[in-house]
Amino acid sequence: MKRILDNIINDSRDSANTGKVADYIPELAKANPQALGICVTTLDGKEYYAGDYDTKFTIQSISKVITLMVAILENGAEYVFSKVGMEPTELAFNSITNLETSPQKRPLNPMINAGAIAVTSLLNGKTPEDKINTILNLTRKICENDSITINEEVYRSEKATGNRNRALAYYMKSNGIFDGDIEEILDVYFKACSMEVTCRDLARIGAMLANDGVLISGERIVSRDICRIIKTIMVTCGMYDASGKFAVHIGIPAKSGVGGGIMAAVPRRMGIGLVGPALDSKGNSSGGLKALELLSREFDLSIF
Known part of the structure; x- marks a missing residue:
């Protein structure tokens, strides 16, 4: 898994270079546009990292x-x-x-x-x-x-x-x-x-949703029904007005933020956290989208 994630990050850096950091919030304009990282958390608690995974950014x-x-x-x-x-x-x-x-x-x-x-x-x-x-x-x-x-x-x-x-x-x-x-x-x-997080934090949110509201530790945080509502809305609305294209090409419940983060939940499989502050025209991480597309293709993660 680590080798695969390393390759995915390397293969996504050109896409990151096509984006630009959010500058309508002056403090976000200070982010490193070349940063790109990923964390995958499986439901049995295993975690895998690659790239600039320890970069701190605001959750937006x-x-x-x-x-x-x-x-x-x-x-x-x-x-x-x-x-x-x-x-x-x-x-x-x-x-x-x-x-x-x-x-x-x-x-x-x-x-x-x-x-x-x-x-x-x-x-x-x-x-x-x-x-x-x-x-x-x-x-x-x-x-x-x-x-x-x-x-x-x-x-x-x-x-x-x-x-x-x-x-x-x-x-x-x-x-x-x-x-x-x-x-x-x-x-x-x-x-x-403005809460400050890392890829690992986002992956753990995703893993909780993927596990129908239960933490890796086994503690239930929210009901399965609440998770179903949230994941469904993430599929249809989580990537703003690019959600339809995202569903076709990647097919995972996900939510983005203009700090460069993407949080994704693959039902009954894993949570994924990515960071890439350079954004596309829709406000989604350009490098993060490419990395998530490659990951989805590699492991057949689409729910459709």
């Missing part, structure tokens, strides 16, 4: 999976999906057009920015600190890594430049999608996106 939109998990645990799936849909989009992850054209004026799915902000507004807790601590603690537990914390520089950078997300939030509030203080909700959202 992959946090939407954890936030959705928390919201369903606290409120139930029926209530959560009365506020946000389950449908894919052909528009960008930060588009406001989706909200304007939706008959219900609600976000199409929880994996785009508007949907994740709406889901964040549903979290229990008296203060924003209570809510982000719930997300952070669940992430640490799933990853079995108590050192996961928030990158304060990235958080401040996101908060200072997050006006598109503010526009989405105010538009939704004006249409009655949620109540609450916009800046407090966004503060939780920005901090969740």
